[in-house]
Amino acid sequence: MKKIFPSPKLPFAYRHKPVSGNTINGLGETTLRRATQIFHGSGARQLEWARLEIFFALINPFKVYWLNLVNRWLLRNADGPIAAVQQPVVDARQKSQEIKALALELGAGVVGITHLSEQALYKGTNPQYARAIVVLLPMDNEEMAYVTTNRAGAETMRAYMEITRTVIALSQRIRSMGWRARAYCEGADLLHIPLAIEAGLGQLGKHGSLICKEYGSGMRIATVLTDMPLAEDKPVDIAVDDLCVGCRRCTIDCPVDAIGDRKQTVRGVEKWYVDFDKCAPYFAHTVGCGICIEVCPWTKPGRGPGLLEKLLSKRPG
Numbered sequence: 001m002k003k004i005f006p007s008p009k010l011p012f013a014y015r016h017k018p019v020s021g022n023t024i025n026g027l028g029e030t031t032l033r034r035a036t037q038i039f040h041g042s043g044a045r046q047l048e049w050a051r052l053e054i055f056f057a058l059i060n061p062f063k064v065y066w067l068n069l070v071n072r073w074l075l076r077n078a079d080g081p082i083a084a085v086q087q088p089v090v091d092a093r094q095k096s097q098e099i100k101a102l103a104l105e106l107g108a109g110v111v112g113i114t115h116l117s118e119q120a121l122y123k124g125t126n127p128q129y130a131r132a133i134v135v136l137l138p139m140d141n142e143e144m145a146y147v148t149t150n151r152a153g154a155e156t157m158r159a160y161m162e163i164t165r166t167v168i169a170l171s172q173r174i175r176s177m178g179w180r181a182r183a184y185c186e187g188a189d190l191l192h193i194p195l196a197i198e199a200g201l202g203q204l205g206k207h208g209s210l211i212c213k214e215y216g217s218g219m220r221i222a223t224v225l226t227d228m229p230l231a232e233d234k235p236v237d238i239a240v241d242d243l244c245v246g247c248r249r250c251t252i253d254c255p256v257d258a259i260g261d262r263k264q265t266v267r268g269v270e271k272w273y274v275d276f277d278k279c280a281p282y283f284a285h286t287v288g289c290g291i292c293i294e295v296c297p298w299t300k301p302g303r304g305p306g307l308l309e310k311l312l313s314k315r316p317g
């Protein structure tokens, strides 16, 4: 392992070590099953790596801590009263366009809609909604260039706060139309990335994060779950694998060698996988790390569309 300071071993100064995150995640398992939440939850349930979460909170600089508190405070309005009179949805396609326009007006960068799938749900949770409106919001790239410092950590939390405001306002507007809707953001008991992929917003990169053509991985994701009848988007092919199979940028730059060169089988699905036990302690030590996101070529502002065109042009026939 490369020499780093502070040592990522510090958060493991537990009297009892947590169960390996890779084991909990189902690395090597060939059967489909729901994910088990380990870390970074809403606080509703005790998680195996909760002590690392506490460590993370305690070492955060005051500004990040404060923004996080504000964010959690905003999330008290994630759900709320529903209008007694329900506005009927005659044309789901038309309504999807209206809801997407509304999300953009409320601050979203990109929006997609999909059904609420099993792969987005953690074991032991059961939100009873039909579909998901997934929202992306970019982070400030100049601030994120300071990754592993407090400055980038503060920008991450600022973006979370913005996107929280957007999805809360969107959920409130849907409830005012008489339909159930609940906002999910940072620390939510929901897997946003599978929903974003299904909603056609991007694909999974080798670094384990979503890549979209608009912002690369330099964004935050949040979701509104609802029962409103809406037309759903389809997954897109933006040639992420075309680049990831040959590119090693994130693999080389990850300070703890957490990013592998090959896809692995995780709970019955072959996909890119980041070694949780290596990444999480370093992540907690460094106000959210994010090196792999920053160095990814897709994240360079304005580069995505050109990169996509170039990658597609290289495909045979």
Ligand code: SF4
Residues within 6 Å of the ligand: 205, 206, 207, 243, 244, 245, 247, 248, 249, 250, 251, 295, 296, 297, 298
């Ligand atoms: S840095 Fe390269 S390998 Fe890593 S996610 Fe980005 S394109 Fe893929």
Ligand code: SF4
Residues within 6 Å of the ligand: 207, 253, 254, 255, 256, 257, 258, 259, 274, 278, 279, 280, 282, 283, 288, 289, 290, 291, 292, 293
């Ligand atoms: S967040 Fe940091 S430690 Fe984790 S995989 Fe990315 S570069 Fe490695």
